Amino acid sequence: METTHSLPFDSFLDKMRNPASLDLVRSIKSFIVSFSFNAGNPENDGKRIQDFFLTTEAAIRDHPLWAGSTDEEIDNALEGLEKYVMTKLHSRTFASSAEDIKMDREISEKICLLQTFLRPEHLDIPVVLQNEASWLLAEKELKKINAFKAPREKLLCIMNCCRVINNLLLNASISEDHVPGGADDFLPVLIYVTIKANPPQLHSNLKFIQLYRRQSKLISEAAYYHTNLVSAKSFIVDLNAKSLSIEETEFEESMQAARLVNRVPQITSPTIDKISTFGKQTDPGPSTEMHKRKTNINDHHIAILGSAGSNYPYMEAEAGELTVADVERLLGLYKDVVTKYNSLCNTVRHLSISKTTVSPASEGTNDLLRGRNGTSRDTDCKGD
Amino acid sequence: MGCSSSLPDRSAGRLSGLNNAENSGVPDAKNLRVKLVLLGDSGVGKSCIVLRFVRGQFDPTSKVVTVGASFLSQTIALQDSTTVKFEIWDTAGQERYAALAPLYYRGAGVAVIVYDITSPESFTKAQYWVKELQKHGSPDIVMALVGNKADLHENREVPVQDGIDYAEKNGMFFIETSAKTADNINQLFEEIAKRLPRPSSS
Numbered sequence: 001m002e003t004t005h006s007l008p009f010d011s012f013l014d015k016m017r018n019p020a021s022l023d024l025v026r027s028i029k030s031f032i033v034s035f036s037f038n039a040g041n042p043e044n045d046g047k048r049i050q051d052f053f054l055t056t057e058a059a060i061r062d063h064p065l066w067a068g069s070t071d072e073e074i075d076n077a078l079e080g081l082e083k084y085v086m087t088k089l090h091s092r093t094f095a096s097s098a099e100d101i102k103m104d105r106e107i108s109e110k111i112c113l114l115q116t117f118l119r120p121e122h123l124d125i126p127v128v129l130q131n132e133a134s135w136l137l138a139e140k141e142l143k144k145i146n147a148f149k150a151p152r153e154k155l156l157c158i159m160n161c162c163r164v165i166n167n168l169l170l171n172a173s174i175s176e177d178h179v180p181g182g183a184d185d186f187l188p189v190l191i192y193v194t195i196k197a198n199p200p201q202l203h204s205n206l207k208f209i210q211l212y213r214r215q216s217k218l219i220s221e222a223a224y225y226h227t228n229l230v231s232a233k234s235f236i237v238d239l240n241a242k243s244l245s246i247e248e249t250e251f252e253e254s255m256q257a258a259r260l261v262n263r264v265p266q267i268t269s270p271t272i273d274k275i276s277t278f279g280k281q282t283d284p285g286p287s288t289e290m291h292k293r294k295t296n297i298n299d300h301h302i303a304i305l306g307s308a309g310s311n312y313p314y315m316e317a318e319a320g321e322l323t324v325a326d327v328e329r330l331l332g333l334y335k336d337v338v339t340k341y342n343s344l345c346n347t348v349r350h351l352s353i354s355k356t357t358v359s360p361a362s363e364g365t366n367d368l369l370r371g372r373n374g375t376s377r378d379t380d381c382k383g384d
Numbered sequence: 385m386g387c388s389s390s391l392p393d394r395s396a397g398r399l400s401g402l403n404n405a406e407n408s409g410v411p412d413a414k415n416l417r418v419k420l421v422l423l424g425d426s427g428v429g430k431s432c433i434v435l436r437f438v439r440g441q442f443d444p445t446s447k448v449v450t451v452g453a454s455f456l457s458q459t460i461a462l463q464d465s466t467t468v469k470f471e472i473w474d475t476a477g478q479e480r481y482a483a484l485a486p487l488y489y490r491g492a493g494v495a496v497i498v499y500d501i502t503s504p505e506s507f508t509k510a511q512y513w514v515k516e517l518q519k520h521g522s523p524d525i526v527m528a529l530v531g532n533k534a535d536l537h538e539n540r541e542v543p544v545q546d547g548i549d550y551a552e553k554n555g556m557f558f559i560e561t562s563a564k565t566a567d568n569i570n571q572l573f574e575e576i577a578k579r580l581p582r583p584s585s586s
């Protein structure tokens with residue numbers, strides 16, 4: 001999809017370079033400048049930008065450059081307009097409030113915990129729909145969402161994810177003779193995939209699409225799938241023991257255990273903080289950093305649970321087999337283990353004193369930076 | 385079972401791309417587009433009703449989308465030469481997802497609340513949805529109460545009169561259907577279409 005989609009945008013830019021469109025260019029630029037100048041509130045921002053899209057649409061329809069254009073050509077121009085404006089105003093409009101950033105972080109953290117114990121059965125996903133390969137494809141689509149800045153392209157990531165899930169449902173009904181369950185099947189799978197994917201800035205992405213996707217386009221099927229992801233987000237935010245039909249104590253214990261497991265790598269290694277700058281990517285394309293991040297967390301889980309030998313290769317070794325060359329490596333491992341052990345002890349102590357987690361104070365500074373940077377820079381990376 | 389169908393064309397499972405210019409995006413007095421949300425317990429027959437309807441009863445050339453898909457649309461033509469495009473939003477019926485329903489019925493022009501005439505519990509659940517929509521739905525939403533599985537009359541546990549009375553008390557349209565025999569399925573959607581508020585032509 002990526003290849004075909006940039007074409008309308010190029011043709012939009014071409015038209016904008018035509019001297020005849022000077023008036024339009026001027027109006028778009030002046031809107032962008034005036035918009036970035038005002039620090040507004042999101043609800044109002046959405047309306048202002050939607051109004052601007054409509055006014056510009058009228059101007060384009062009347063414009064000599066588009067005289068005799070088909071509806072599709074006009075539509076392409078409007079998609080180009082949306083992409084241009086929203087890319088320019090991205091840092092000003094995407095995850096731009098402290099609440100949004102906090103919400104994103106909280107959701108992502110909760111998902112990290114859920115990932116450690118949530119099973120498909122908790123959500124009523126029938127066995128015939130438990131298909132790792134399909135899920136992985138769907139997750140991949142969802143995780144691409146921050147690789148794009150335009151609302152349309154972000155929405156497409158959601159649509160593509162839902163398309164993969166629908167194909168899974170369709171195949172199950174054909175080859176497994178599974179009686180199609182419609183939303184009864186679709187929503188649980190989407191929620192599960194969302195939890196497995198832990199897509200970056202889920203809340204902010206959904207809100208951004210809601211506010212800034214051209215209103216005449218967020219309808220019908222697109223609106224339905226967008227709503228389903230909003231619904232998945234909402235389910236995750238409110239998720240408790242009852243949502244999974246398990247005992248309160250079992251739920252609390254699982255969450256507590258997950259906190260313990262997830263916390264250690266954060267203290268001992270800076271990898272997670274560093275990796276969360278993946279948002280810097282500016283152009284569409286596979287977002288490898290995001291995959292790396294997830295794998296890292298999983299590695300840690302495995303290592304801590306002691307089920308994978310690879311991180312501690314000397315576990316099976318005999319003293320006689322060791323050479324001097326092993327000393328450096330052994331010492332490194334020794335330090336690593338001691339550090340992890342200490343922070344684990346600290347965590348346990350900390351948890352028994354208070355259940356609340358102390359969060360790294362990184363997002364405050366980001367916010368300041370964004371405010372000062374104005375519009376043209378890529379400041380869309382936030383620790384989440 | 386009741387509404388199993390022949391296998392769909394594989395390519396039909398694909399979502400229509402966002403690129404398809406939605407020419408129905410701007411409704412006018414002649415061509416309405418309406419969001420219809422389906423509510424009711426799992427198993428009452430919501431999916432079957434929609435499949436019956438969408439499988440081309442009104443327009444044999446319209447292509448069927450995925451069997452069991454959670455979003456389907458179907459356009460019907462009325463006697464007065466207007467058309468109505470129904471965009472049908474399915475909701476997950478499991479109890480754990482009930483709290484999410486407001487996200488789906490927000491902005492809906494029509495709510496179809498379905499129960500199974502052989503299941504009093506599903507009728508109670510339907511009443512719950514009616515109350516919920518009266519409290520939180522948009523005030524001009526068109527509501528239809530549907531008693532499905534009318535073909536199973538020997539197992540009937542909800543008298544027709546109960547449905548009629550409840551609907552009347554709440555100003556709703558009521559109909560009993562059978563997705564299995566296709567009884568009253570078209571009528572259901574035609575009657576809804578007739579009740580839609582028409583935008584004044586400009």
Ligand SMILES: Nc1nc2c(ncn2[C@@H]2O[C@H](COP(=O)(O)OP(=O)(O)O)[C@@H](O)[C@H]2O)c(=O)[nH]1
Nearest residue numbers: 385386426427428429430431432533562563564
């Ligand atoms: N006898 C009979 N069975 C029906 C009818 N409609 C649906 N069913 C059966 O009821 C079950 C649930 O139907 P479904 O449409 O999946 O219900 P949903 O969960 O509300 O979408 C299926 O086994 C259908 O075959 C009907 O009108 N008559």
Ligand SMILES: [Mg+2]
Nearest residue numbers: 181182430431
């Ligand atoms: Mg169903």
